[in-house]
Amino acid sequence: MMDTQLVLNGFVKRVETYFPHKEIVSRTSADKIHRLTYKDFATRTRKLASALEKIGMTKGMKVGSFAWNQHRHLEAYFAVPCTGAVLHMINIRLADEHLEYIINHAQDEILLVDIDLFETIERILPKLTTVKQIVVMSDSDDLPESQFSALYSYEKLLAEAPDDYQFPTDLDENLPAAMCYTSATTGFPKGVVYTHRGLVLHAINLGLVDSFGLSERSVALPVVPMFHVNAWGIPFASVNFGAKLVLPGPNFTSHTLIDLIEEERVTFTAGVPTIWMGVLQELEKTPRDMSSLEMVAAGGSASPPALIQKFTHKFGIPYKTVYGMTETSPIVSVAALTSEMDDWSEEEKIAALSTQGLTVPLIETEIINEDGEVPADGQTMGELRIRGPWISSEYYNDERTIDAYRDGWLYTGDIAVRTPQGNIKITDRTKDLIKSGGEWISSVDLENALMAHDAVFEAAVIAIPHIKWQERPLACVVLQEGYDTSVKDELKTFLATQVAKWWMPDDIVFVREIPKTSVGKFLKAKLRDDMKDYQLTP
Template sequence: MLGSMMKQELLISDLIVHAAKYHADTEIVSRETTGEITVTNWAEVDASARKLASALGKMGLEHGDRIATLAWNNHRHLKIWFAVSGGGMVCHTLNPRLFPEQFIFICNDAGDKAIFFDKTFMPLIVGTRAHLKTIEHFIYMGPHDPEVAAAVPGAIFFDDLILGGDDAYQWPALSEDMPCSLCYTSGTTGNPKGVLYYHRSTMLHTFAISLPDGLNLSSRETVLPVVPMFHANAWGIPYAAAMTGAKLIMPGPGLDGDSLLSMIDDHKVTLALGVPTIWQMLLAAAAKSGSKMASLKRNVIGGSAAAPSMIATFRDTYDCETIHAWGMTETSPLGTANQIKAKHLDLEVDAMAALRLGQGRPPFGIDIRIVDDQGNPVPHDGKTEGALQCRGHWVVDTYFGKDSSALTDDGWFDTGDVSTIDADGYMVIRDRTKDIIKSGGEWISSVDLEGIAVSHPGIAMAAAIGAKHPKWDERPVIVAVRADGASPSEEEIISYFTNKVAKWQVPDAVVFTDAIPLNGTGKMLKNKLREQFGNVLIDRDA
């Protein structure tokens, strides 16, 4: 033997052990459902998580059991994450914004044995409890509460569990090939599908997103994960914060613009992460209050493409760098992040702005490609469009409870996105396969049209859909929500597209509505919009 290196399993419990040992006094600030602010630290999170893990074991919960959470981003939810996964069980984050029927399906499909819930979601528990076939324990995330005890008979109380936990509990020695968490897709058609993450895949993902060319976390950051912990594990940020010792600001239920603005300014947030709809509300609140969000240096946008005007506002008005990222539940979720290379540092302002509009390039550990309709790879020239596929250390192979692989015959996962990739690996999402508008055999990007529409000062939100057309099969239509106090006309919005896209890509119509439906992770439900407005051009000609 020439020599050897130590071999240690890659385990989530190691993250909280490290954070408690080397970043013990770094604060975790949490907004509760009551609105009050709780301040704890990494050492206390570790101690409480170990006591909670021991208490769950005393309840008869075993390795591999799925333990569900129905909760906001707060300190108790964070402790549950580490207690469940570190204790050898599977943390199953549930989306509270689902329809009750989907919620019931997911709980039963996962075979959850216990569920933790915040008080906000107690009505959902009460209304669905009779249909949850496998859940044996209902645990309220707070101290003893007579109202909860009356509404949910037999409820267990989180704070009591902690008090009954074992101070001397040590994290078990697990295999890194054991599952640690479970998330279900937020698909708009059919039943959601479960993606089962493993300790190894999660730890490798955590290393990747912490790197400078990932999401660039460090112990110097104060991080606000607005993205919910039920949305692809909050993009892995709680894990990365523990790995790097970053300060965490947990927003709880306060996801409106004013609440987020106060958290940013009061706690000097340097990095915030969320979907575009969240940032629209934040920018409106900041403009109204006059705040310059002086501490905020970077924000990460994912979930759907951000409008160029939003990125420009963060840059020019608030001196905040916007980092586009792309991923999905099936990729743990990070697939790409738009971090620039050294050769881009001297780019002119307009060229740099154009580069930052895309979703970026993959970190080490994941690979991407685009293919044509026959599955053949197409050039990475920044112009040729194709179906985006990926593979890597933290990409799904088989969905939870399914026998057949989710991959192509040659081992790639088809994302359902249409994109381009350039020679440096920078990827730009052109559209979802199901959302791209096909007019007369040519493709029109709904993402591009939406970006132009929302840059109009009179538009607060906009979706582009393909409406049926007797000659061209489909033509683009904008469904828009007017900004407060604004009253742009249809003709004004259509003319706004002049010289911004090719003439044949200019929308045929603009339909104004009071609200655009969103799914549980803030993405626009275009299938609902197509159902409602898909015949608008035919109806107008009738």
Template sequence: MQGLMMQQPLLVASLLVHADRHHGDQEIVSRRVEGDIHRYRYRDLAQRARRMANALAALGIEPGERVGTLAWNGYRHMELYFAVSGSGAVLHTLNPRLHVDQLAYIIEHAEDRVVFFDLTFLPLIESIASRVKSPKVFVAMTDREHMEQTCSGSSMLMCYEDLIDLQSDEFDWPLLDENSASSLCYTSGTTGNPKGVLYSHRSTLLHTYAAALPDSLNCSARDVILPVVPMFHVNAWGLPYIACMVGAKLVFPGPALDGQSLYELIETEQVTLSAGVPTVWQGLLSHVAERDGAFSSMRRTIIGGAPCPTAMTVQFQERYDVDVLHAWGMTELSPVGTVCSFKAHQCALSGNDRYAVQAKQGRSVFGIDMKIVDPQGDELAWDGKAAGDLLVRGQWVTRQYFRGDDVSPLRDGWFPTGDVAKIDADGFMQITDRSKDVIKSGGEWISSADIENVACLHPQVTMAVCIAARHPKWDERPLLLVVRQPGSMLTGGELLAFLDGKIAKWWKPDAVIFVESVPLGATGKVLKRQLREQYGNYYL
């Protein structure tokens, strides 16, 4: 016997319809590329998204065709989130931090019909335009006044506000198949060409439900959310969709992601929840500490994209009373996979015991299953000790890459993440390394991530990166690259002595190299491959 319930498809546009109808007065604040602060409400977002949907139709965009965006976090970008996907086309967020060759490849591979861009990226667009055939239209996301000031020599461009102004706000969102494509994100391409991950309306809605839950990102209508994580990076971890679902106020930072700009916005708009990568938060914390400041409203921050150093968690929580939610995910997971939200019996933990849990990437949200396996593919115990390849599956995990020649990356229905991890008895997963970053010394495995986490506990260390360096006797030995705090005179011997008793003796690096900075990829991750190329022969 079948249930007697209504059947309504899970569609991205339904989030906007809900926000317009039930949270129409809620505010969206954006720091614009033009330099000012823009304010409007969800009902304005909904009206302008309908106008843009009509504009896309006037441009001849058909269902399923890709529409690119090269933009910061702002209200116009959010309008495109719904106008493009809601009308049946596919939103393709482009990462401007990628090399121009990779961007050109991605645009061609996706066959973007239109590319919308913020004025910041005009030089990038001019470089790309001569390399690609697919986009027929480039649209500058600004008004006519700024268009004439900035793009006067570029006749090939159209103006975003002109497109909006020409259209009616009467538009009925089509009833799409919930399994049809809604958006497209490409991996960062640290090895080989970037690969496209094509999300569906259904997967996006299910991800939004799960990510908003109390034990996930814990979002509500009472929150003021500042997504520092870029909207071009896996759809800002779903926060623009979540905000519509729950009715939260949104604060978009635009291109200004330095510590001072973020702090001013957090305080002025009374932000309660933020989300970003550790490298951005380091700048924010440094700015606040230099001015002996405090956070008057922010009480939670979500940190992902790279492992969060324990020292950063301690600083946020003990000095500023801001709870840290450590999270893990991938482009292929839409991206949320695990969140480090305490279980009841862990709430009473304090000190090092508490931080030991928070150093883990956390437990699966509903909709994601995971396991760890040995090299033979046999599942390993959840005892917090055994480490193996991390595999995942779920309702918002990719089963195949876009235009991937029908070659599935799955192993017996599970997606191989490329991470090496442990899982404890409570189901808390901890990344111990990337498969390609594990150090094999004398036939034994060493976790570079564990060494980095301990080194970052030293108060004079800003960043620590551990790589495998070739060794004449042991094949490989760990080498520690460290960025010191400004003004620090920390020596390698002092840092190695600090590691004593905190890691296995034979794990201790043979040397420390102090560097001014480390190379970061398009999503804020350390490019260890570059460091291995530069320092990999240090012991030879």
């Protein structure tokens, strides 16, 4: 067999050769949408690579991007790694302290910054020890006022770059190509480096029918941010397959997303469940034409069965839950209905789609406890561990590696069961499990049960210390519009039909919102801190 290297450079060449006229739609502001072809994209990407090398980018250098989902960010996704440098996608929603930490820890030397985000970078610049140049991404050549001298206009750099630049042809597939940091709930974020080989294999996997099923015919709208785990690999896969890409840009709303889906005839989209809860609310108020959608992918946290049921049955939109982590590039498993489920009841099918699904090809997963690998009985809990060609093997320059990577496996900290059909079902994080009277209670199952009630918009269940039982569950609920706290007894009665008596929360409290991480996951550590003075009745 030929020993050819799996590197991202081939994606750019493929798309401009076979699909030069396919379109990228990029929203860069509330009233500005760019339309460019893949031929334009390839030309601009090579110009960007040449321009960045001219201002100092070298092989192995870390180049940070601080940007929304837009076409310039997509160009950076390839221009940087295809020269042998490393693109560090920086989470724009992090606190200043964490931004300072990850930019310095990664040792970013060049930053690519969207102009409307520049103020944040300007604010922390005095504490950034490695940054030498900043390229401002904007629809114009204008630069913001700044004390920083090495400031460049993205579009001006491209205009001055030569047309004949070619990517190097000798890159090794095991070279680092990109990196992201986890959205830490405690301590500082942890860095994860992705290789060309891992990203290429992951992108190809997204074309499998039982995965995302992306192809040349797809119109893909990645709602998940491009700074979060490679936007789940969707930009890489879309370019490789020649799919039309729709990039939603800054400060989008549910209404914005619905407009883009309807107007661009989007077939595939992906984001966290909270995004789809908002979209669902809009659709219920004002129905729109969503008939083009062939798949909505949701991950980052559990999708309530009620949400899946409404998408699939009320609006006829296929909805799949997916599972992954920053450490896994990220796709590990996808919930799809297999042939043996064809004759299942609708309730059974929704239950299957509510799991984290079957492990995708090339990845291995095991769920283990003190007795070894758990049986596939849907009940026995254990910690999920993962290995495979796009699973990271360590944290970047971080001693916390020893806590998560052992014996060739990534230990996820997620507690799960395996269904008889082989699906992974996450029941909790190790730190979020509730241990009451020596027995485990799944906060995720309680949350899903609560969110099946029409009055509940969001629900999070946490452990509260208890004198007699060690811990007991407390449910924190955000109500839908039109409901008030008088619904508490009704919720308790409803929940009693769904879960075991000893699982019942000792109380339900109503809150304005559930605190979330920068990528939309429930931030239970913050919720526990908010409720630390809450006293349960013994």
